[in-house]
Amino acid sequence: MHNTQLVQAVWGGILFGSVYGLMALGLTLVWGAMRLLNLAHGAIFIVGAYTAYWVVSTLHLPILAALPVGVLIAATFAGLMHVLLIRPVIGKPGFDNATLVATIGLSISVSAAVLIIFNPEYKVVPPVVGGSHNMVGVQITNQGLLVVATSLALFALVYLFLNYSRQGMAIRAVSQQRDAASLMSIPVVRTYGLVIAISGALAGLAGVLLSPFFFLNPSSGFNPMIQALIVTIFGGLGSVRGALVAGFVLGIFESFVEVYLGVAWALPGVFLLIILMLIVRPNGLFGIGEVRRL
Amino acid sequence: MTVPAAVGPAPARPEADIGAAPWRRASLGTVGGVLLLGLVLPWLLVRLEIGNFLVVLLILFFMQAVVAQSWNLIMGYGGIYSFAQVALFAVGGWTTGVLAHSLGWNPFVSILFAPVLATAAALLIGLPTLRLRGTYVVLLTLAFHELTRVFAITGPRFISGGGYGLTIVPGFPLGNVGIDQRLIYLYYIAMVIFGVATFVIWRVIHSPLGVAVTALRDSETYAVSRGIDQFRVRLVLFAISAFFTGLAGGYMTHYSTGISTSVFDLSRLIDLLAMIVIGGWGTFMGPIIGAGIVIGLDQALVGIGDFRALAEGLIVALIAVFAPQGLWPTLRRIYERYLGPEPEPAVQAEAADPTVGGE
């Protein structure tokens, strides 16, 4: 049905868009602040998701409780990662190498750990809010609406935080001119830790909210990670605005491709799009960093 | 076997020259000895009880070492953060598998196409990607990995085999011989592949190209100002790396008479990464040593199962942060500093130690 397809595509786009935006937000904040490509972002995402599962299935608490617990555990995990694996190499010349390998190693460890603690079977996590609406034959779940609302709310929150709070402004300062920030008595390394913790919290939250939408398994983090990376680069590394806009652009694009061309074309389609963007405008939509062209 | 008089590098010659002839670094005796050992080993081993198993391990070592070296060539030397290695391995494997199984080609012929297609794929990704900065290479190669994986699982039947991969691939036609004999032949094929790959990679590293790569890695602005075309250099390295990786993939497909989609598992990726990181990032012997260590450890710790990936990931992460040159070089340095004898002058960590054969 023509209408159904269109609504499906649009709603899918909005939903994907919010999700991508949320995932990309954490990545872009961290990259902007400290030029760190956090390949453990996907791992933190599933830490959140599996925490939600654990809260519900082992602690037998309502899923609503999983939200703060998941966010907290994810943020703590991110903080630990910062202290153990990132902080020791900050300022050293091998920073890029070391953090790239370390975050990927950590990511795979988390996947393995989750496999051991829980088992490889797909897990089902209940949604925070149940129920759905039917619009022209398209199922619009309340959880989906919650995800969209949360994503937009978080973007607004992060925007306010970065522009109107002392710590938020410090994060921007550190990302723009690190030495000057030090001279303003901004504790640079601690600020890095703050950004990483925030990014972890965002990823964890995304994990909790999104887990009802797919069958949770130990490699669930990999794909969201790649999507988040694509969105981040598309929107421009370091740009919050970029993450939001790119999230929706790519979400809608992918959704339309899926609905009208089939699921198999979704990832290749996005892949093509990002390659195009990198050829035409490597900085992404709103990127501020320099991209070397050889 | 005679040992020639000069063991160390001749002082007046520039670095590239000496390296181009590896037999001048290591004594002829060492290389000859290792070669001989390699040739004779399988015959000896099949006589032992567990000998066959050891030969299998050696074959595995050869192939893993090839892939590890190839990856190290672009990541450790070239500074190209590519995660497409596993996918390229798969491309090679699938190419020869499909040609042999669906088209009925002789594996010895179809395997020739494995490296070709892998290299073509690499050039395809490389062209848009290698012009850009590291972060973008990571993304695009990861995306390529994912794309290849999804295609292998959900693609047309002759490729995906219902989602499990190719399961009925003919093995190498080595004649109607016994298991032991067949194993020995397979071993030789693997050894030849390993030898060629290692030799070529050695030559590349010590050629003007390799020197250019290291120059770019260490000080890009200077290298570029000297006219080194970074993009071309990277593309060539990327192609070489893909070539041998694809070849290894092709070999493994016919060796195991099949290739499963489990090659895309992250645990395989971390294996390779561990080899490079443990053995010595950006060194020549590093990935070879690393391959040996990882495979050896894996056998020694066979009981730990799922914990293996967990441990590997953590170890890799910790080494990357605290011993960035690699575990082996760091341990060696600690040994030399505190326990070893006075170091000889002008001996690099990569030089084959004349007193230890086949390190």
Place this chain on the structure above:
Amino acid sequence: MLEVKGLHAGYAGSEVLHGIDLRVGEGEGVIVLGPNGHGKTTLLRTITGLLAARTGEVLFDGEDITRWRADLIAAAGVIHIPQGDLLFPEMTVRENLLMGAYHGPTWAERKVRLNRVYELFPWLERRAGQLARTLSGGERRMLALSRGLMARARILLIDEPSLGLAPLATQQIYNSIRAIKEGGMALLLADENANHVAGLADRVYLLETGMLVREGPAGELLRDTALLESYLG
């Protein structure tokens, strides 16, 4: 209040400062004169913690701050106005200023200081919403200086205030600095020429290839134009 003893510092492989001894007293204006490349910036960066000293001591109010982190040194009141301004390019004038008072106790206090700075330099208020990277050279310098004033500074270390400025802007900058000095602020100024420092300086040090070769009261040293010419060219 600020004392430097036997300071050695440098970058990978080379030493730039070879044993610096200097001091700045309360409310004193001290100038370090030296040609480019002789270590002025290195000196200031080492004192304020952006660069680690190899050996030597830096004491502030008697406390050893040599190994302190840069942000803690700034929090103690040792404020560095760096060469090249190092403004936050994508932040507005107002935001740059507010960041200067990062260490301030409350937003109210920050607003108070902001208003005080606006009184000193009314044009800053007019440009409050403008991005720092869109300012002209002279404006940036003023902003950098004002940003430094937003902190509760006990001493200002200023690196080449007139670098890259047109004559008019140069005049303005030095006038502002003079006004600050007259308000009782201690100054350590690193400069390449002695043209404008007359009203600011109580004492002068001459820096040559990483060592202080002369020291003396400003009146005496600055008047010896022959010495200055041979020295500074």
